[in-house]
Amino acid sequence: MQSLLSIILLFPALGGLVLLCVPNSQTRLIRILGLTISFITFVLSLLLWVFFDHSTAKFQFVNAVDWLPFLNMHFYIGIDGISLFFILLTTFLVPFCLLVGWDSVQKNVKEYFIAFLFLESFMLAVFCMLDLLLFYVFFESVLLPMFLIIGVWGSRERKIRAAYQFFLYTLIGSLFMLLAILLIYFQTGTTDLQVLFVSEFSLQRQLLLWFAFFASFAVKVPMIPVHIWLPEAHVEAPTSGSVILAGVLLKLGTYGFVRYSIPLFPEASVYFTPLIYTLSIIGVIYASLTTLRQIDLKKIIAYSSVAHMGFVTLGLFSLNIQGIEGALFLMLSHGFVASALFLCIGVLYDRTHTRLVKYYGGLVHVMPLFSVFFLIFTMGNLSLPGTSSFVGEFLILVGVFQTNPFVATFAATGMILGGAYSIWLYNRVVFGNLKPFFIDTFMDVNRREFFIFLPFVFCVLWMGFYPEVFLEPMHTSVANLVQHGQWRG
């Protein structure tokens, strides 16, 4: 069981290598093989959940392989209650990404499946890496397949610009993190995360290092004002690219905050909390207001993602158990809700090849089943009680209120604005008179799409009605994180 994590990590990449050997013409075989590999990875990751010990905050399923032993750097992996669900979220989403491109991706099918399988391995590696330098390596390597997914399988000519923007924004931000990692390495002589947790950094150095890490993670989250790449990338990416972008890639930034910035530099985290609060509040309100003005369906969801991630950073930097658990929960919830909404838009785009809101209206007359799914996910997006986002946002507000009631009040207005843009979007697309532009092409969800949506509905409602299943494994790790911060001071 100890090597289970390594197997999960390597399985998609090895599957990608196997796909390389299959001839390009065998598209059906490639699709079935790719889907089977990603599905097996998901089933294996469920075993992690089953065998995960909730009672300890220690890293579990730990494996270490020498990478650069003379530099004291090792390929060191393991998970705790914080990273467990991100592994599950990643392995859950990838099979659906492959399924959603089943019919719509007709060119370079083999490369599409290989790109996704490698991307899955890289994302999993980021979430379970316990070595700082290798974390950086995989954090960056995620860009490569994603750059190809946007640039090759994107929908319009502007996709190249979007792919470049996505790549360069993240790369420039990450440069500071690399320099910070070098500084840490030369001070402590190691990049082993568990050793770094118990290494002392002076306050001045913590501030410097924290800001360097922040430059990288803030771009990835994304926080205002470095969020411009996200709507561009979402709009130009194929549906599956948007799903993985919203579902997992945005979480790499916030995961970085909770895994590295807070425990390694707790004093700097406290010092910079007002900065994070300010940026997050601006993010929540400004992004929500921007969402109201958008006419592209994908941009609406993209900007609402910026607003939700603002909530997440608020929760993380409340620096108490409720806030951090709420942030983790909202990250997970956003992974389901935003991904499902992008899938909904993908369903519409497959039929009409436009994402402009003005071409849609009265879909409930021709697509009743789709309208039900879209309603459930829209309600999830506006954090209706009973859906997953409500639990996350409520816990975040509880956490933030203890620290700063003013900030909590401003954040709560984001929930109202969220309700405004979500319901307005649903109203414009689903109700009203049926628009005549694409009247022949509208048809309700097919069997494949139905079975793609169903697990998302199940997860959104499950997390909304019985969140304890997801929160319980986090308790010890988050409690340990808060305790660690207090000790490090």
Added chain:
Amino acid sequence: MPQTTTKAFAGEAASFPSSPPASFDKSNPYEDPVAFVQQREHDTRERMIDVEKAKLIRERLRECYRNEGVNHFENCKDLVEKYTEAFEGKSFARINIMRDSK
């Protein structure tokens, strides 16, 4: 009816040290990293135990309120005091320590 536990489960559970590490020096926590980690885990565990104890008392208090009705002011007083003691100063609070303020 006695509750039965499987041997495997019983073997996995409850294998934590019950006391903090002797070599931990609070004034210089970075001197012994192993003791640092052990102390932190010990503290986390103790805090979690405190939280669970408070929850148990809260359950008993809730039952007492229901059973006693309007008499709860007198008959549940001891439990209320126990409950207040149980959570006072024992929460995880928040990371808020700055070196300058020490």
